[in-house]
Amino acid sequence: MAIAAPEQLNLTEAPTWGSRTVDCFEKLEQIGEGTYGQVYMAKEIRTGEIVALKKIRMDNEREGFPITAIREIKILKKLHHENVIDLKEIVTSPGREKDDQGRPDGNKYKGGIYMVFEYMDHDLTGLADRPGMRFSVPQIKCYMRQLLTGLHYCHVNQVLHRDIKGSNLLIDNKGNLKLADFGLARSFSNDHNANLTNRVITLWYRPPELLLGTTKYGPAVDMWSVGCIFAELLHGKPIFPGKDEPEQLNKIFELCGSPDEVNWPGVSKIPWYNNFKPSRPLKRRLREVFRHFDRHALELLDKMLTLDPSQRISAKDALDAEYFWTDPLPCDPKSLPTYEASHEFQTKKKRQQQRQHEEAAKRQKLHHQQQHGRLPPVQQSGQGHTQIRPGPNPPMHASHPQVAGGPSHHYAKPHGPPAGPGRYPAGGNPSGGYGHPTRGQGGAYGSGRYPPQGRGTQYSSGGMPGSSGPRGVGGPNYPHGAPYGSSGTGRGSNVNRNQQQYNWQQ
């Protein structure tokens, strides 16, 4: 197809990628802020179609077009599946930038590049964070099955997602769940011989093999993240909310036991094993801690949160698990209730506004007390100081600075657990313990905290050894024994189940 002039396209043909400008769309509101740019809800002017525009951040022009965007575009161009977000086209803004109201924005003349995606009403984190939100068991099964189906498709097409987390799982009001944000994704070869960076996956969802420094890995890394999401859906809050890499590993070992050559052959050869192995052996407690979960759910979770990646369940085998084939069955996505749009960015913004409002009210109260109080002035001001402090503010790892609460940070990316109340379901344990969920088994996905980001994470000095650059390559070769997953022994009837259910080419 010849390159058409912008806005002179035949609508019956798909526009050539990059041939149209962002002026073909009217930005409606900002719905996301990622590491690599803002995301807007927008309307295509001619068709009225609602889309999501993800602006590619080009702050540092010297580095050229960001590699993450190149990867995301390249990979999404080849993935087409109902559980993977659809990248529709790329548009440009060659001239002066416009602000949200369409007015020329200051002196910005830099050209911009946008990815145009199908619009999704929610992300899982934003949806779960809605006040009073409670997912039913069939609903959790429905979301989990879609997540695994999308991921199975990626893995069969030799793509690792490498950033599975709630805010990257988009959900529409028809109940469809789609994997999004392929900025960290990459192709892999089945032999796992290439050296890959281990600084991927948001910390709370990062598997032990990456935390221990392996540079040879495969789809099992995504399955660990899926296990974390699954447990979070059942438990009501994130299960491994580590504040830095060593603490993350400790939390994993406390629940999953310590790795050794018996339960994970080859683990002692992983680069940082000796630095981080627990000082005393720890028992696996997962089945005991989550004994209140449904039997089949626990069985599946146990297989997802298996320390040894070569024994961890694959997406394909997980889809075959009894959990998805016993009552209550996963519901039909179309039967799910519809909700007002909820993205993590917006729910966070609302909470931040509420916090500011509460702080202002507290300040006002304090001011009132100071004027009318009976305490001596010095004591009074000391008390006031503690009173106006925001809620619990967990210590942050140096590389995950906490986002301050002021208005100038409204659009800043959360890099760590936010301070303040209301993040956990009432009765939950803010320290990340494993008390029984207050909302009961199954329907409990509740308010989790924000995890530190996987992208560009730098290990603390004194943390991981040998971690100078963004890519953790060059460590000793870690021999992965068996190929990924435990497949190959699947039940014959189950293969049919999958073939019937998941109708795409492998």
Ligand SMILES: Nc1ncnc2c1ncn2[C@@H]1O[C@H](COP(=O)(O)OP(=O)(O)OP(=O)(O)O)[C@@H](O)[C@H]1O
């Ligand atoms: N197609 C879409 N429809 C609706 N919302 C979207 C869409 N794509 C992204 N978003 C919203 O924008 C947020 C950020 O998008 P995305 O994760 O793609 O950006 P990113 O820069 O890669 O972010 P991160 O640094 O969190 O990984 C998502 O969590 C989601 O809430």
